[in-house]
Amino acid sequence: MFVTHLECSRCGATYESEQLANLCRCGGPLLVRYDLEKIKANLTKGDLASRQPDLWRYRELLPVRESGNVVTMGEGMTPLIQLGKLGAELGLSNLYMKDEGLLPTGSFKARGAAVGVSRAKELGVETVAMPTNGNAGGAWSAYCARAGIESIIVMPTSAPAIHRTECAVVGAKLFLVGGLISDAGGIVGRAVKERGYFDVSTLKEPYRIEGKKTMGLEIAEQFGWKLPDVIVYPTGGGVGIIGIHKALKELQEIGWVGDKLPRLVAVQAEGCAPIVKAWREQKSESEFWPDARTVAFGLTVPKAIGDFIVLRGLYETEGCAVAVSDEDILKAVKTIAAKEGLFICPEGAATFCAAAQLANDGWIKPDEAVVLLNTGCGLKYTDALSFDIPILKPDDDLPEL
Amino acid sequence: MFVTHLECSRCGATYESEQLANLCRCGGPLLVRYDLEKIKANLTKGDLASRQPDLWRYRELLPVRESGNVVTMGEGMTPLIQLGKLGAELGLSNLYMKDEGLLPTGSFKARGAAVGVSRAKELGVETVAMPTNGNAGGAWSAYCARAGIESIIVMPTSAPAIHRTECAVVGAKLFLVGGLISDAGGIVGRAVKERGYFDVSTLKEPYRIEGKKTMGLEIAEQFGWKLPDVIVYPTGGGVGIIGIHKALKELQEIGWVGDKLPRLVAVQAEGCAPIVKAWREQKSESEFWPDARTVAFGLTVPKAIGDFIVLRGLYETEGCAVAVSDEDILKAVKTIAAKEGLFICPEGAATFCAAAQLANDGWIKPDEAVVLLNTGCGLKYTDALSFDIPILKPDDDLPEL
Numbered sequence: 043m044f045v046t047h048l049e050c051s052r053c054g055a056t057y058e059s060e061q062l063a064n065l066c067r068c069g070g071p072l073l074v075r076y077d078l079e080k081i082k083a084n085l086t087k088g089d090l091a092s093r094q095p096d097l098w099r100y101r102e103l104l105p106v107r108e109s110g111n112v113v114t115m116g117e118g119m120t121p122l123i124q125l126g127k128l129g130a131e132l133g134l135s136n137l138y139m140k141d142e143g144l145l146p147t148g149s150f151k152a153r154g155a156a157v158g159v160s161r162a163k164e165l166g167v168e169t170v171a172m173p174t175n176g177n178a179g180g181a182w183s184a185y186c187a188r189a190g191i192e193s194i195i196v197m198p199t200s201a202p203a204i205h206r207t208e209c210a211v212v213g214a215k216l217f218l219v220g221g222l223i224s225d226a227g228g229i230v231g232r233a234v235k236e237r238g239y240f241d242v243s244t245l246k247e248p249y250r251i252e253g254k255k256t257m258g259l260e261i262a263e264q265f266g267w268k269l270p271d272v273i274v275y276p277t278g279g280g281v282g283i284i285g286i287h288k289a290l291k292e293l294q295e296i297g298w299v300g301d302k303l304p305r306l307v308a309v310q311a312e313g314c315a316p317i318v319k320a321w322r323e324q325k326s327e328s329e330f331w332p333d334a335r336t337v338a339f340g341l342t343v344p345k346a347i348g349d350f351i352v353l354r355g356l357y358e359t360e361g362c363a364v365a366v367s368d369e370d371i372l373k374a375v376k377t378i379a380a381k382e383g384l385f386i387c388p389e390g391a392a393t394f395c396a397a398a399q400l401a402n403d404g405w406i407k408p409d410e411a412v413v414l415l416n417t418g419c420g421l422k423y424t425d426a427l428s429f430d431i432p433i434l435k436p437d438d439d440l441p442e443l
Numbered sequence: 444m445f446v447t448h449l450e451c452s453r454c455g456a457t458y459e460s461e462q463l464a465n466l467c468r469c470g471g472p473l474l475v476r477y478d479l480e481k482i483k484a485n486l487t488k489g490d491l492a493s494r495q496p497d498l499w500r501y502r503e504l505l506p507v508r509e510s511g512n513v514v515t516m517g518e519g520m521t522p523l524i525q526l527g528k529l530g531a532e533l534g535l536s537n538l539y540m541k542d543e544g545l546l547p548t549g550s551f552k553a554r555g556a557a558v559g560v561s562r563a564k565e566l567g568v569e570t571v572a573m574p575t576n577g578n579a580g581g582a583w584s585a586y587c588a589r590a591g592i593e594s595i596i597v598m599p600t601s602a603p604a605i606h607r608t609e610c611a612v613v614g615a616k617l618f619l620v621g622g623l624i625s626d627a628g629g630i631v632g633r634a635v636k637e638r639g640y641f642d643v644s645t646l647k648e649p650y651r652i653e654g655k656k657t658m659g660l661e662i663a664e665q666f667g668w669k670l671p672d673v674i675v676y677p678t679g680g681g682v683g684i685i686g687i688h689k690a691l692k693e694l695q696e697i698g699w700v701g702d703k704l705p706r707l708v709a710v711q712a713e714g715c716a717p718i719v720k721a722w723r724e725q726k727s728e729s730e731f732w733p734d735a736r737t738v739a740f741g742l743t744v745p746k747a748i749g750d751f752i753v754l755r756g757l758y759e760t761e762g763c764a765v766a767v768s769d770e771d772i773l774k775a776v777k778t779i780a781a782k783e784g785l786f787i788c789p790e791g792a793a794t795f796c797a798a799a800q801l802a803n804d805g806w807i808k809p810d811e812a813v814v815l816l817n818t819g820c821g822l823k824y825t826d827a828l829s830f831d832i833p834i835l836k837p838d839d840d841l842p843e844l
């Protein structure tokens with residue numbers, strides 16, 4: 043393993059990496075640091091060719107010491123799918139979707155859970171606790187079940203019901219709360235303090251980012267190590283965009299990609315857009331968004347603990363932040379399904395709405411390579427859709443079409 | 444492309460492959476035949492290493508002429524996951540699950556649809572029609588949407604509701620029927636006859652099998668071309684097990700695997716077990732199973748058109764057929780989730796029940812390599828499960844655990 047230490051994303055303080063860690067003393071999230079010079083000397087692009095198509099192919103850039111501690115369900119190397127018809131409609135000739143719905147538990151959260159749970163197992167954790175809007179709870183409870191770690195999950199009652207089932211079926215201790223994820227976070231925070239559970243809330247432990255980072259590594263590899271121009275990411279807690287940015291900078295340091303990074307775009311919903319507001323005001327942190335609500339439930343994060351790291355990534359890459367409406371999101375779910383065959387989640391559909399805005403504004407140029415991240419499969423969000431479907435009797439003939 | 448012709452699985456009659464074809468004049472399903480000698484001379488195992496991890500890596504063994512006709516959403520190369528804890532419980536040290544839930548549309552049906560729709564597009568099809576128990580409809584309508592082909596889908600009202608949404612959202616013309624898939628088949632059959640739609644019912648066109656075949660190709664590659672001892676497959680229409688058998692025989696002919704094939708096991712539910720009954724009676728065909736019903740809805744096929752091909756595969760490989768109870772299936776869904784973190788469909792869970800029976804009987808030996816096929820993700824079947832989940836208020840503390 044090439045991990046050297048943990049480093050605070052806010053104040054730069056360093057910590058030893060072989061002990062369990064949550065936030066820095068200053069309250070900042072910790073980042074995992076590697077001996078990148080040594081990785082550069084020990085790993086070649088060619089080495090990857092013979093490895094399995096999962097995220098563990100990048101093991102030198104991941105924080106697990108012993109391969110026996112890896113908890114895996116085959117996650118990673120999700121497809122990069124060209125959106126030919128939709129690209130033509132937007133006037134974009136290189137529009138792609140990376141489909142994270144094809145991961146275990148049906149969302150991008152599996153990446154963070156696979157790496158986070160593996161490292162928790164390696165460091166001797168017995169019980170984890172977390173608040174969730176749904177997908178993270180589903181992923182962490184599944185990987186914990188596989189690892190033999192107990193999981194305590196607190197989820198808003200308003201989260202899609204399917205998430206309850208996926209947590210409960212793998213044996214998580216699941217609780218619902220009438221409120222937002224911030225209320226769930228309060229309950230978890232008190233329990234962690236009093237009972238010593240390991241807190242795996244977003245960015246409160248350093249290893250989830252490392253899993254999410256593999257989205258960036260895969261995009262780079264899938265583009266033959268020539269990075270795309272723009273990456274568009276639906277941003278709730280922001281770990282995905284933080285992870286992608288971290289990945290690309292690490293690839294620069296080992297000399298595998300060039301100087302120019304893709305412009306990162308954070309997409310939020312109009313009903314909960316604290317990072318968009320902060321970006322418009324060119325601030326370094328966001329403010330708590332009151333009365334947050336959107337059909338893209340995973341984006342209902344009124345104040346992300348890592349907001350300043352997300353914003354730093356947008357500024358550093360000359361990216362931007364875009365808010366889109368629920369109406370446009372729901373329309374996009376159907377358009378993307380009908381045109382490209384991809385039934386994706388509302389959060390993923392939001393990236394398409396953002397790309398449409400940015401192409402229309404000229405911020406994205408027609409021949410730029412653009413990657414939209416779909417963070418989850420549409421099957422988890424069928425409650426948001428309804429259709430009238432005719433019923434026949436066995437002896438009926440099909441009506442005229 | 445290395446396709447030479449189509450051949451009837453029943454009478455051996457041959458047909459030209461560049462024209463649209465359904466069943467043979469004798470009523471038998473048609474199989475695609477290749478110039479395997481030429482493939483042997485033109486393709487090496489090493490060629491595969493640099494290809495994408497999707498089913499199109501086996502393109503020489505697939506029936507699409509022009510790569511521009513390939514309709515893909517990145518399907519294939521699903522993970523082979525070791526079931527360490529469950530294997531230990533059954534006394535099996537090499538128990539694996541191939542997780543087909545990680546395909547587009549959340550089931551193994553994506554393989555048949557990807558190849559079937561690609562070939563239909565290549566041959567100029569404009570409208571397809573099919574009866575379905577759900578998953579096939581979801582897959583074919585999604586791939587048809589991507590291809591720009593109209594799809595007409597008829598599904599029993601009793602199929603899980605989520606399948607309606609996945610067909611409707613991609614723009615399929617969807618109809619429900621109060622009855623079984625055989626009733627849906629009747630409606631489709633009359634419409635096809637009168638209106639000229641292309642009939643893509645199970646085994647009524649030759650290319651779906653070719654997509655399913657890639658499960659067998661992947662298993663062989665994932666085992667380093669040394670085949671496992673036993674493959675356990677949940678069998679409704681039977682295309683999966685037919686495809687796997689066909690794949691392994693083709694690999695034998697090109698010299699990539701040895702003489703001994705895995706013993707194929709067809710798993711059915713006690714409430715619909717026509718192939719198990721036929722196998723027990725050592726017959727070459729099954730009889731219509733009256734009043735078919737099981738919680739593993741995809742297995743509700745009272746009389747499969749390819750039953751005789753499935754049975755031939757069981758006899759040729761010295762395999763067997765096993766029926767399992769709904770009670771055991773539902774229990775297995777929860778056990779597999781809680782022990783291994785894998786939330787799978789009832790059909791997939793049925794394979795575990797069968798493996799448990801066969802290990803207990805001594806039919807499977809402790810050190811044999813066994814692959815269970817999970818045909819779909821559990822997210823599509825949450826209606827079959829229920830849990831009591833406590834609700835907290837924001838100021839509440841977690842109860843004692």
